[in-house]
Amino acid sequence: MEVHCNEDSINIVLERSADLTLYEDDLRLGHSNCTLHSNGTHLLANISLNACHTQRKDDGIYLIYWNKIVSMNSSGAQQPDVDIDIVCKYLKPPSYKRPVSFTMKGFGTFTYQFEFFESGAFTQQKDIDSYPLEFNVGEMMYMQIESITATLNTELFAESCWATPTANRHDHLSHSIIENGCKVDETLHMYTHRQSKVQFSMEAFKFKEYNDQIFISCAVILCKAGMPDSRCAQGCSSHDTVSEHKHRIVARDTSAQTSGHVISQGPLHVRHSVSSSGNVQMP
DSSP, X not given: OEEEEOSSEEEEEEEOOHHHHHHGGGEEETTSSOOOEEOSSEEEEEEETTSTTOEXXXXXXXXXXXXXXXXXXXXXXXXXXXXXXXXXXXXXXXXSOOOEXXXXXXXXXXXXXXXXXXXXXXXXXXXXXXXSOEEETTOEEEEEEEEEESSSSEEEEEEEEEEESSSOTTOSSOEEEEETTEEOXXXXXXXXXXXXXXXXXXXXXXXXXXXXXXXXXXXEEEEETTOTTSHHHHOSOTTOOOSSSSOOOOOOOTTTBOOOEEEEEEEEEEEOOTTOOOOOBOO
């Protein structure tokens, strides 16, 4: 058997044998309904790290994902004849994403910083040593993206924000928070925009039947203040598009604004709260 550990999935190539052929129609991944398919000579499967009852363990240095190929009879009981372990091991990504700097003509060097705060007062940042942050489903998360630049009279705009269950911001599974500068998540609250900061809060959620982690990414633009044709000045626009996550920035005067840049934070660990009726997103 070959196991290929991809960024957000596990690819399995299992050579067919006389013994396996006896159980081919009954083979499952873990105790799920996920099946393998055949190309004639091999049995194949490609599964998300968060699907088919794939389990995850964090040993402090590595994230270890494991599953198994088993044979399930028609009543759903596991048969002892087939039991093949599948394991993928990944070096843990940093749990706290540090500020990111860019340089563009007309704006010089500027830095984006994505932080979580204790409350909507935005006076006390979450301690870096407390990352990865933990929330209960339904608990409010207070976030701020700040632009730090020597260029005077600039303003920051969040074109889009979204959440994914993996560090891959292009993950096929995502939940929109902001689109085209407009509120999408029903629990989202946008605070008064300060020129260099975008502040917002929303209820914590997890992807149903997936692991407890989420990552939040935002595509942001830095504009020169007071420019009526800039994307920042237009605010929420249902006709605009974004630079990342299946969007792009429409052509505008590049002297008035930067191109879109994406900044992410996570993972966040979200726990179920028995007393909470919070926002649990379906895959």
